[in-house]
Amino acid sequence: MKSEDKKSSVGIQIPVKNIKIHQPKQDENYKPRDQIYVRKVKGFFQQFRQKMNFVFLAVFAVLPWLQYNGHQAILFDIAEQRFTLWGLTLWPQDLTLLAWLFILSAFLLFFVTTFLGRVWCGYLCPQTVWTFIFIWFEEKIEGTANQRKALDNQKLNFNKFWRKALKHFCWLLFSIITSLTFAGYFVPVEQVFIDFFTFNMSLGLAAVVWFFAFCTYGNAGWMREIMCLHMCPYARFQSAMFDKDTLTVTYDYNRGENRGPRSRKQDPKKLELGDCIDCNLCVHVCPTGIDIRNGLQYECINCGACVDACDGVMDRMNYDRGLIRYTTEHELEGKKVHFIRPKLIGYALVLTIMTVLLVMEIVNRKPVSIDIIRDRTELAKENFNGEIENVYTLKILNKSQTDNRYRLSVKGINNPVWNGEQEVTVKAASVFTLPMSLTVDPFELDGYMTDITFVIELVSDEDEVVVEHESRFFNKR
Template sequence: MKSKDKDINVSQYIPIKNVQIHQPAKSDAYAPRDQIYVRKVKGVFQKLRQKMNFFFLALFAVLPWLQYDGHQAILFDISEQRFTLWSVTLWPQDLTLLAWLFILSAFLLFFITTFLGRVWCGYLCPQTVWTFIFIWFEEKIEGTANQRKKLDSQAMNINKFWRKALKHFCWGFFSILTALTFAGYFAPMREVFVDFFTFNASFALAATVWFFAFCTYGNAGWMREIMCLHMCPYARFQSAMFDKDTLTVSYDAKRGENRGPRTRKDVPKDVGLGDCIDCNLCVQVCPTGIDIRNGLQYECINCGACVDACDDVMERMRYDKGLIRYTTEHELEGKKVHFVRGKLIGYALVLIVMTSLLIVEMVNRSPVTLDIIRDRNELAKENFNGDIENVYTLKILNKSQKDNRYRLSIKGINNTKWHGEQEILVKAAKVYTLPISISVDPYELEGYMTDISFVIELVSDTDEVKLEHESRFFNKR
């Protein structure tokens, strides 16, 4: 560097320091996660969670075994393209009903999340339920969290081998039972179990069962919180539904700080401490391994385990409970909480509208459908009587769960002649294919094409079902 006639030495004015840049070794670049040893905790919210888990797990296991009117009560038969729900059979033509159900479920989830946070994740999500079941197996076989941690640090021996083998056997067997039950929603339940355990299952059934067993074993046994932290999309967009009046598990920093250990006899204010004794139990019982004291985090599943653990510590220390509790951001700030607010009212109104539309759709749903297929080779022909004749194929779908007799007729043209059956018996949840032809005197036709309607009526003394389907009758040119 030059300034006028003098050379200036930069090192005289700017101190230079050699800095060594740490380059992590390749083995450190993708360090594996630390295994979380979830500590067992008892409390009000854990009892509630366990009872809810047991109820819905029992419901999941029992529902596909239930029978109704001689058939499986709930069966989503993809091969036959029909969904059976008790007395209702849904066909591809009824997919709008399923769409309404999915939309209604989504807005119900949004409503609950806005009001109560991620309680779905903490109390009802299958990933959480099955993870806690697998942790229960660990506790019964390998012991407490500290015992499991100590066991994993030991070299392989007989004690460690049989405990690990028994644990993975229980995980695997429960995963297979889960997969078989899940498959029972899509195939006859009795056949699924019998065929699988007698090795007579089809390739599709066996592949489905083993696939879902593998997924259950991997998700609940090995991946666990990884599903919640990195793979669950709900954790990513939940913040769009949260506001400062949403009930979430939160740590009261004003009351808890400064943290630190003390004896029961110490008064926190006298020793310059808050109510938090920094025992870290809230972290040890968390299934996702987070520290709730760091604030609201998307990894929190609102299971309330840290609330029960902290309340137990507060009770032992003779402090007031609720240092960690279900609360709102406004309450923590000392402001008024608005449980009834615009966003919540909006979701509630949408739920009411969606529910009403679903009810209307179900009420107006016809228990029978009629599809009309014309003869494409010849639209119209003249028969030996000199009448104009059109050929049709009628497909009658009986959506109900009982055999029904139907009567068919046509309107739109006078003095028509029906060639084929006009009264048919259609089995429950079956399609009846009926080829017919309609002929008419050409003098009854005013042009090349006439609008007509096929009418199908239920032959019954009690129920009244009538359906019309538009079609066309062609004249010869």
């Protein structure tokens, strides 16, 4: 068969990019389950990551303690079925706002990933932040990566015992504080800390606190990269948002190969070597234990540790920086990089539209709502005066952060008599239940059922909030 016939029978061939994989000799016996001893590295990206981690941790720790108008500024009170966000109180009826917020956050993540790759994982992901905090405890107590490895290979002695015991004590203490702070977003934070340290915490809340504490201890202390590699769904689908113009941590293969050791005075061109001296520092500083020189991998969290490590080596060798850097596939191929592209514009457009819709819904949100519950035992009854009476229960929800007084009325029916309070005071962020009834002369009713509307108005000199709720008034058959 001719070559043309073979091509036509196979169909369109998909181009395959071959990546040469080089494994250093000292890592040939590396096992996937071997513990990773992350080596400390200094550089611009690590300083930036540490500052971002500090900001994230500070925000997480401080937010539950902030007060607004005499109450906790941020409180997701599941027991009372209300979420407080500064001056905004969200109830189950307002869950559409949370849905908009989650959708907006998702598209923001898509936008950032398309532009900057997996930077969320490297700089702001709680798993990464807490893992590096736990590694910091290791470095302070057990020493450098080589010292920690040597300590683990020693037989149990007093030096090893007290260092390991102190490390795990610090891990557990930090996990407990983390768990108590997290619980403070759902239960008043002062109550959480006081009840915990005075042993007055309820069994259910104590179980939640200890469960989350042990999860933090296990995830950041023991599992670490396992969470990123095998349990995080973002690691699996983030590549779908990448394209050839996405900024990712990348090894410049053309410049680095062939790799090999040499002295600082030797000319790599005469040795037919590239700029990579095969020192493996990029592997030693990686929190997920990968070799970035093997190409783009889903395990890479874009933390930039290998970039700083490689730049330090390049400086010592008097080579140009950037052998490993944040770059795009098009740039490595010598092509023009398109930072503004259709996919990015699409995400930005969706983000803008959703932000506008969210703001509009918050602005147009009524600070009060009313639910009408009819008497289910009897739709209508005739009183001793021969009038038709319908019984209702009004549930008035004050969504604002201040106590308000409301005026109630009804329209859509002629000459109704309101039996019950028509002006009520509802406390801030609470529900007021008002039983009442309407009586109407049967001669005012045209049929078996009449559409009516309950109206609630804010009694105030400054402004009035009018909320209407439709209901029915039934006649006797």
